[in-house]
Amino acid sequence: MTFARNQWYVAAYGHEIGRELFGRTILGEPLVFYRSEETGEVVALADRCVHRRYPLSESRLEGDTIVCGYHGFTYDKTGTCVFVPGQARIPRTARVASYPVVEQDTFVWVWIGERDKADEALIPRAPWLADPAYTTVCGMEPLAARYELLVDNLMDLSHETYLHGGYIGTPEVANTPITTEVDEDNKVIYVSRHMADAACPPFYSKSTGIEGRITRWQDIEYHPPCLYLLHSRIAPVGVLPNEDGTDPDAFHVEVVYAITPETEHSTHDFWAVARDFALGDQEVSDFLRENNRTVVMQDVVALDILEQVIQKEPADYQELSVNIDTGGLAARRILKRMAAESDEPVKAARA
């Protein structure tokens, strides 16, 4: 398998990175992160000392340098070695790789691929997470399964009824038309489920004050490879967003996932739930956190099992795809193309 390397990936939440060295593997590359004392910016370096491969994340931060915990090789923010124990000369090759980092929407995004292609403007947005008009709960679960399994899982919400029965499944879903769209130029996949007239679940009537029947939308907006958004919109029957995209009379829950491969067989499953009602209400926050974490863990358990099954079967196993897979198939195709594009320059360089 090849990763789509020339893409931005979420490496961490901003609040995870401080003045402690923080190790995390992204796309098979062990990285070490810290926050600069001088600028407050996040630094990302390869997590192996060039000398004897000791993990820098198990070492010591001194100001804005890392002092290797084994022999004391010392690296600055750019990964350049500035001190070698017992000698004055620093070998020219004494440096560890550094990686472009952008902090945006509470996430730390990192670029593992070719440095000159790391354009910040390509990072997809999840503005709700840092917006004071929303209250957000979030977490991250390690997944012992390849990231494609999580993409498949999130692209088809019909599994809610079976895997998450009693948590997020709703009876109207079966009677809801589904539209799947692919924007080929902008590489966005959108799956709309718009229920024009549905019962209001008790949680929503209680936390929003809506009485009576509702218009309920559940729209997936996937920006491959990493960012997955689930726009959940609830409004009194017949109330639609304005032409300009504003939507003041509806209530919104924005569920955000960041899907970051750790290795070929494991994934960082970041999840966040932002809402624009019951702001700061601890009871509502606790409910949404517990509910979403439970749902995420149900998926994690199922996908960990599936990964074990897939590892034991022949590579050419034939799956069956049906109508509910329309969105997942679109996602797979774009991911495959992104991985192939990232592979080309590597092959060319080797040739």
Added chain:
Amino acid sequence: MNDRVAMLRGNTVYRIHWELGTDVLIGVCHCGAEHESEDPIELWEWLLAHPEGHEPPAADRQPDQPPADQPPADREPVVDRQPVGAQA
């Protein structure tokens, strides 16, 4: 009455609508051509083969002419709405 939803606004948007209460999927290309299938793999292949096999939806125009946002006048408009919170 047409309840087809369209949320993305780009110039090269391919859509598949799942006809309610049936197993039928309807593929709609950005050129306006449509195709029905009960197999999503077959339908994506048809859509992405554009312009190959994509008949002009109306006699008075050629594929590729009108952008996706402006369906021909002789067809019912789709219910076109701005994605909530999406980037323009």
